[in-house]
Amino acid sequence: xxxxxxxxxxxxxNSESVxxxxxxxxxxxxxxxxxxxxxxCPCLPRYNMxxxxxxxxxxxxxxxxxxxxxxxxxxxxxxxxxxxPGCRKKDLAVIRYxxxxxxxxxxxxxxxxxxxTLLDGKCLICAFSGSVDPKKFVGFANxxxxxxxxxxxxxxxxxxxxxxxxxxxxAVSRYLRCWSQALGWSILLILIIAAFLARWLxxxxxxxxxxxxxxxxxxxxxxxxxxEETCCEHSRLFAHxxxxxxxxxxxxxxxxxxxxxxxxxxxxxxxxxxxxxxxDQDQVNKLLKTWYYEKPPLDxx
Amino acid sequence: xxxxxxxxxxxxxNQESFxxxxxxxxxxxxxxxxxxxxxxCPCLPHYNLxxxxxxxxxxxxxxxxxxxxLNNxxxxxxxxxxxxRGRRGKxxxVLRYMFCSMAQRAMIAxxxxxxxTLLDGKCITCAFCxxxxxxxxxxxxxxRLSQGEIQxxxxxxxCKDIYTGQQLIANEVAVRYLRCISQALGWCFVLLMxxxxxLVRSLRPCFSQAAFLKSRYWSHYIxxxxxLFDETxxxxxxxxxxxxxxxxxxxxxxxxxxxxxxxxxxxxADAGEAAEKLLGITDQGTMNxxxxxxxxxxxPLHLHPPALPTGNGWAGEGQPxxxxxxxxxxxxxxxxxV
Numbered sequence: 001x002x003x004x005x006x007x008x009x010x011x012x013x014n015s016e017s018v019x020x021x022x023x024x025x026x027x028x029x030x031x032x033x034x035x036x037x038x039x040x041c042p043c044l045p046r047y048n049m050x051x052x053x054x055x056x057x058x059x060x061x062x063x064x065x066x067x068x069x070x071x072x073x074x075x076x077x078x079x080x081x082x083x084x085p086g087c088r089k090k091d092l093a094v095i096r097y098x099x100x101x102x103x104x105x106x107x108x109x110x111x112x113x114x115x116x117t118l119l120d121g122k123c124l125i126c127a128f129s130g131s132v133d134p135k136k137f138v139g140f141a142n143x144x145x146x147x148x149x150x151x152x153x154x155x156x157x158x159x160x161x162x163x164x165x166x167x168x169x170x171a172v173s174r175y176l177r178c179w180s181q182a183l184g185w186s187i188l189l190i191l192i193i194a195a196f197l198a199r200w201l202x203x204x205x206x207x208x209x210x211x212x213x214x215x216x217x218x219x220x221x222x223x224x225x226x227x228e229e230t231c232c233e234h235s236r237l238f239a240h241x242x243x244x245x246x247x248x249x250x251x252x253x254x255x256x257x258x259x260x261x262x263x264x265x266x267x268x269x270x271x272x273x274x275x276x277x278x279x280d281q282d283q284v285n286k287l288l289k290t291w292y293y294e295k296p297p298l299d300x301x
Numbered sequence: 302x303x304x305x306x307x308x309x310x311x312x313x314x315n316q317e318s319f320x321x322x323x324x325x326x327x328x329x330x331x332x333x334x335x336x337x338x339x340x341x342c343p344c345l346p347h348y349n350l351x352x353x354x355x356x357x358x359x360x361x362x363x364x365x366x367x368x369x370x371l372n373n374x375x376x377x378x379x380x381x382x383x384x385x386r387g388r389r390g391k392x393x394x395v396l397r398y399m400f401c402s403m404a405q406r407a408m409i410a411x412x413x414x415x416x417x418t419l420l421d422g423k424c425i426t427c428a429f430c431x432x433x434x435x436x437x438x439x440x441x442x443x444x445r446l447s448q449g450e451i452q453x454x455x456x457x458x459x460c461k462d463i464y465t466g467q468q469l470i471a472n473e474v475a476v477r478y479l480r481c482i483s484q485a486l487g488w489c490f491v492l493l494m495x496x497x498x499x500l501v502r503s504l505r506p507c508f509s510q511a512a513f514l515k516s517r518y519w520s521h522y523i524x525x526x527x528x529l530f531d532e533t534x535x536x537x538x539x540x541x542x543x544x545x546x547x548x549x550x551x552x553x554x555x556x557x558x559x560x561x562x563x564x565x566x567x568x569x570a571d572a573g574e575a576a577e578k579l580l581g582i583t584d585q586g587t588m589n590x591x592x593x594x595x596x597x598x599x600x601p602l603h604l605h606p607p608a609l610p611t612g613n614g615w616a617g618e619g620q621p622x623x624x625x626x627x628x629x630x631x632x633x634x635x636x637x638x639v
Contacts, residue, residue, distance in 0.1 A: 037420065042481035043474070044438070051481050058488045065495045069502055078506040160473065231518055232525075239526035243533055275540050281602030284541075291530065294387030 015073075015221055019105055022070050026109040030063050034116050041126035041156040045149050048156070052127025056117050060110030067106030074102050076221055094220070097213035111191060118184030121177035122156070129155040132172055139168025241300040249296070250287050251277035320406055323371060327410040331364055335417050342427035342459040346452045349459075353428025357418055361411030368407030374399060374524065381523055395523070398516035405501075412494050419487030422480035423459070429479060430458040438478060439470030541604065547580075549600045553591045554581030 042051055068074050077098040080090070117123045134140035134148045143151060154160050155172045163169045202210065254277060278284055343352055369375055378399045381391070418424050431452050433439075446454070446469075454466035458475050466472075505513060558581075582588055 038422070040422075040477055040480050040484070042477050044478065044481075047478075047481055051485065054485060054488065058492055062488075062492050062495045065499045069495070069499055075502065075506060078503055079510060082507045082510070157473070157477070161471070232521060235518060235522040236525050236529070239522060239529045242526065243530055247533070275537060275544065275604070278537065279541070279544075279604035284537075284602075288534075293385050295384065295389045297388045 015218070019071060019073065023067065023105045023108050026063060026067055026070070027112045030059070030109045030113045031116055033059070034113060034120075039122050039126075041122070043154045043157040043160065045130055045153045048130055048153055049127050052123045052125075056114065056123045056127070060113050063109040063113060064106050067109055068102065071102055071105060073098060073217075073221060076224055077102060079224075080220055091213075091216060093209060093213045094216045097210070098217045098220075101217075111187075115184050115188050118180050118187065121180040124180035124183075125173055125176045126156045128176055129153060129172060132175065137168045137171050139166055140172075238298075238300060242296055242298070245300060246291070246296045247278070247287070250283075250290065254278065254283055254286075320372065320374075324368075324406045324409050327364065327368060327371070328413040331360075331410045331414045332417055334360070335414060335421075340423050340427075342423070344457045344460040344463065346431060346449075346456045349430060349456055350428050353424045353426075357415070357424045357428070361414045364410040364414060365407050368410055369403065372403050372406065374403060377524055377527060378403065380527075392516075392519060394512060394516045395519045398513070399520050412490075416487055416491045416494075419483050419490060422483040425483035425486070426476060426479040427459045429482075430475065431455045433458070433470065433475045433478060435470050438474050440468060541602075544604050545600060545602070548605060549595065550580040550582065550591065552600070553587075553594060557581065557587060557590075 037055075039055065041048060077095060080098070081095050083090075130149060130152045132152065134143070134152065140148050140151060151162070152172070154163050155169050157163060158169075278287060338356075340356065343349060378396065381399070382396055384391075433455060435451070435455070451469070454464075454469055455475075457464045457466065458472060458479075461472055464472050582591055
């Protein structure tokens with residue numbers, strides 16, 4: 001039991017840090033995913049916007065859902081929310097606390113993706129190259145309106161034959177990248193200030209309720225883990241008993257049918273006990289056959 | 302038993318994480334396989350589609366089957382499904398739970414292969430390059446070519462070095478277009494899979510939590526019972542073998558006594574255990590005979606009850622007659638004693 005106690009204490013003290021670890025891993029995974037992803041803007045008038053905004057917003061949704069799936073506590077919270085009250089009342093404050101902590105952790109990876117995307121700039125250049133005002137740029141100012149859309153759409157593709165050495169392309173690109181990076185840094189700044197304020201101002205409001213909610217949410221988590229462990233222990237003992245009963249019943253059956261009394265005296269070796277009276281090839285075969293054809297009932301009373 | 306208990310508990314509590322680990326390894330293996338695979342588009346009109354879709358769809362199928370093969374629990378599921386009813390009823394919910402959890406884990410590596418393939422873009426580019434909308438992307442003023450020639454030209458899009466249709470449609474434009482479609486499909490696929498996984502995981506507590514707990518308990522139970530039964534049988538076999546061999550040596554030494562009138566000298570008390578362990582076989586000739594006898598006629602798989610110290614027999618001390626008669630003269634000697 002000592003080992004169990006140590007393992008349980010580990011889980012209790014570290015359930016928060018396990019979740020923080022998963023959160024950090026997902027954030028790193030999102031950066032890695034972005035860098036390995038081969039971004040290739042289609043450079044066609046309507047496709048650009050769809051592609052650019054798609055790459056900016058669809059992976060964050062995926063990362064958010066992954067963050068919810070990988071977090072064990074979300075299941076615990078759902079179970080607690082949906083269970084019938086029974087003999088134990090439900091405390092909505094605890095459920096709200098659990099929900100908010102899960103959401104906060106799940107939002108980290110999507111935010112990292114969006115910020116990295118904005119700071120890199122490729123997505124925004126691809127999405128909004130067709131929306132800049134062509135009059136501001138020398139190379140596009142004198143082109144007809146049908147042509148200008150086509151040309152602007154090709155801005156993100158540096159290697160396109162029309163755009164290879166165009167200074168106006170570089171100008172549009174720099175312009176959009178500047179906007180993108182400004183947006184990225186602003187979002188980062190706002191989020192960090194918001195996190196800072198939330199963390200610092202929280203003790204000023206409802207500290208007692210918060211402590212209670214945190215304690216009971218930990219409790220529910222631990223209770224579920226211990227329940228699962230106890231079920232495992234119980235099923236192991238149940239199986240042990242069931243198998244012993246089975247061997248015993250086989251022994252009785254053999255006693256009845258073959259009149260060969262298994263020796264149970266002081267002179268018996270220790271091994272004889274382990275043999276449980278089954279000392280014969282046919283008896284062993286019968287035992288194995290019976291195990292397959294007629295498993296014993298789930299009753300060890 | 303303590304060690305066994307701890308090991309079993311470790312496996313039980315970690316069986317899920319063990320299976321998750323295998324699952325993760327297979328997903329990594331599938332990405333590694335994809336990057337190591339040398340993709341070679343044939344660049345011919347009808348072969349492209351077959352090759353591209355083949356590379357897209359056949360490896361996931363293989364990975365799915367592999368996921369089932371590598372899962373230890375598949376034999377447990379098959380056993381539980383096919384066993385006769387006997388004295389224990391069968392619960393279809395448990396079987397469904399086991400199958401679902403195995404199928405979910407087996408689906409991860411194929412999904413990873415599909416996403417990586419779609420996000421990379423080579424397969425879709427190869428498969429659908431002949432379906433590029435030349436009218437909107439290419440040169441409408443190009444002299445008319447026959448349909449077959451256009452198809453042949455377009456089929457070479459993935460192979461840049463032999464592409465000759467630059468006037469019809471620029472290679473980079475077509476590749477960018479196809480790759481954009483492929484990546485959009487890839488991200489949508491990943492979003493769909495993640496949403497499905499999320500729904501499956503979060504709707505379960507809302508609807509069938511009690512049934513789920515029951516199925517999970519009994520499926521773990523079946524697994525543990527099977528392992529414990531195997532352990533018990535192994536212990537039994539070990540004891541069986543030990544007693545069988547001991548009886549063999551005893552019968553050998555009795556045999557020697559009977560035929561050679563060679564009384565095994567009872568070792569003095571202080572020689573103790575070592576002498577006992579020798580079981581009366583104390584010289585080279587005797588040992589050779591014992592080994593030869595072990596090879597030539599192994600004893601039957603039937604253990605005698607141990608010898609009574611007072612020789613007071615009882616009714617019922619009889620050999621079951623169904624045994625193959627081993628050529629053991631000492632058997633008769635033993636029973637004539639009674």
